[in-house]
Amino acid sequence: MRYVDEYRDPRAARRLVAEIRRTATKPRQIMEVCGGQTHTLIRYGIDELLSGAVDLIHGPGCPVCVTPLEKIDRALAVASRPRVVFATFGDMVRVPGSDGDLLRAKARGADVRIVYSPTDALALAEKHPDREVVFFAVGFETTAPANAMSVWMADKKGIENFSILVSHVRVPPAIRIIMDDPYSQVQGFIAPGHVCSIMGYREYEELAREYDVPFVVAGFEPLDLLQGLLMLVELMEEDRAVTRNQYTRSVRPDGNPQAKKIMNEVFEICGMTWRGIGPIAESGLRLRDRFAHYDAERRFDVESVKAEEPAACIAGAVLQGKKKPHECEAFGKECTPEHPLGAPMVSTEGACSAYYAFRKFEDVDHGV
Amino acid sequence: MCLGVPGKVLEVTHTELGITGGKVEFGGVVKEVNLSYTPEVEPGQYVIVHVGFSISTLDEDEAQQVFRYLKEIGELEGLDAAGGED
Numbered sequence: 001m002r003y004v005d006e007y008r009d010p011r012a013a014r015r016l017v018a019e020i021r022r023t024a025t026k027p028r029q030i031m032e033v034c035g036g037q038t039h040t041l042i043r044y045g046i047d048e049l050l051s052g053a054v055d056l057i058h059g060p061g062c063p064v065c066v067t068p069l070e071k072i073d074r075a076l077a078v079a080s081r082p083r084v085v086f087a088t089f090g091d092m093v094r095v096p097g098s099d100g101d102l103l104r105a106k107a108r109g110a111d112v113r114i115v116y117s118p119t120d121a122l123a124l125a126e127k128h129p130d131r132e133v134v135f136f137a138v139g140f141e142t143t144a145p146a147n148a149m150s151v152w153m154a155d156k157k158g159i160e161n162f163s164i165l166v167s168h169v170r171v172p173p174a175i176r177i178i179m180d181d182p183y184s185q186v187q188g189f190i191a192p193g194h195v196c197s198i199m200g201y202r203e204y205e206e207l208a209r210e211y212d213v214p215f216v217v218a219g220f221e222p223l224d225l226l227q228g229l230l231m232l233v234e235l236m237e238e239d240r241a242v243t244r245n246q247y248t249r250s251v252r253p254d255g256n257p258q259a260k261k262i263m264n265e266v267f268e269i270c271g272m273t274w275r276g277i278g279p280i281a282e283s284g285l286r287l288r289d290r291f292a293h294y295d296a297e298r299r300f301d302v303e304s305v306k307a308e309e310p311a312a313c314i315a316g317a318v319l320q321g322k323k324k325p326h327e328c329e330a331f332g333k334e335c336t337p338e339h340p341l342g343a344p345m346v347s348t349e350g351a352c353s354a355y356y357a358f359r360k361f362e363d364v365d366h367g368v
Numbered sequence: 369m370c371l372g373v374p375g376k377v378l379e380v381t382h383t384e385l386g387i388t389g390g391k392v393e394f395g396g397v398v399k400e401v402n403l404s405y406t407p408e409v410e411p412g413q414y415v416i417v418h419v420g421f422s423i424s425t426l427d428e429d430e431a432q433q434v435f436r437y438l439k440e441i442g443e444l445e446g447l448d449a450a451g452g453e454d
Contacts (some may be wrong), residue, residue: 001374001394001395002374002376002414003374003414003426003431004373004374004395006435007434012434012435012438015438015441015442016438019441034370035369035370036369036370036371061370062369063369063370064369089369089419091369116419116420117402117419117420117421118419118420119402119420120420138369139369139370139419140369140370142369142370142372142418142423143369143370143418143419145405145421145423146402146418146419146420146421149402149404149421153385153387156385157385192370193372194370194371194372194416194418194423195370197372197416197423197424198423220371220372223434224434227434227437246434248427248430248433249426249427249428249430249431249433250372250416250423250424250426250427251424252424256405256406256423256424258404258405258406258407259405259421259423262404262405347369349369
């Protein structure tokens with residue numbers, strides 16, 4: 001496929017790996033924030049190719065993984081109501097709640113449907129005026145404009161039997177939490193290319209100044225990430241805490257103005273709890289008052305559903321880059337993609353799932 | 369989750385509410401995509417699509433920059449600048 005295959009050229013990748021190794025005068029600790037980038041790095045073994053030159057620390061950028069248990073429980077409560085059609089992206093249906101997951105709710109009779117786009121959920125509402133269609137609006141800034149558009153269109157069309165259960169998170173406040181930790185080892189960041197396609201990278205320029213670390217916005221293919229890492233290592237060698245853009249084919253400095261406009265019209269910033277991490281100020285999005293009647297948590301009165309996270313797995317430490325997945329005693333034993341204890345083992349973008357899928361167990365057992 | 373797939377715009381349509389829609393091809397598969405966030409896009413151009421929405425128009429010149437860079441370092445080190453052709 002054009003604009004995909006050429007960025008996976010193995011020979012070009014090897015050349016970039018050699019260049020990174022040549023440039024790095026000492027080992028560098030770099031965090032890739034986005035789960036999609038973690039997936040590429042592990043799948044292609046880039047972390048192993050760079051071993052000794054760059055230590056890749058996997059960040060919290062997997063919305064499925066950080067959706068709080070409470071939201072999953074509320075989703076289960078809403079989905080189980082009569083007349084409700086609960087529409088969701090596929091990767092949410094196996095995230096464990098306090099009592100089962102959405103797939104099990106479906107087996108028990110709930111009408112849970114997997115959709116590709118929030119507008120598919122809106123189309124279901126138009127098609128079934130006698131049903132209440134609820135869409136599970138999860139995601140980072142990349143997904144927020146699409147979810148916002150579904151509400152904006154419902155409002156314009158006067159579709160009343162549609163609502164969304166919002167669990168939106170924002171990347172920059174999570175980076176602050178990581179850098180505010182006195183034990184943080186992170187010396188530079190690969191910033192998320194699709195989040196920045198929407199938001200631009202001004203926020204990251206501020207973070208670079210504030211925390212005195214460089215950022216490089218990168219794409220998702222192996223050559224994108226390798227070039228991004230090389231740019232980052234060069235900045236580190238020059239001791240420059242600035243922000244650069246590798247993913248110039250998609251990312252503009254100020255992002256996508258049309259997308260930001262609808263997103264800001266529908267959503268506003270709020271505090272948010274991240275699964276495994278805890279509350280982070282200003283790290284979430286919620287519906288503005290004008291669109292509050294599209295809020296499924298209010299419509300179905302599930303705001304009283306509360307949940308405490310069990311301390312069964314080390315997801316929080318993995319999501320903050322403090323531990324690698326195979327350092328968990330349950331990894332690959334009690335916790336597998338078939339029987340996940342924590343969300344990072346569920347989502348294909350979760351670090352635990354990526355390690356499980358692409359690492360041989362003997363490697364895992366000996367440590368990386 | 370933030371998966372974005374590049375696709376070629378085949379057709380642009382303006383529908384109700386000022387929504388821009390269209391058909392986008394992904395390696396032979398054609399899908400309806402909401403193009404409202406890249407309203408200036410024209411057939412033949414590429415967009416990055418996420419959950420049924422275009423999030424950016426792909427800049428074809430910028431898409432070459434990594435290969436230009438590779439050529440540069442290849443030449444600097446006296447390596448084969450063509451890169452991956454053999």
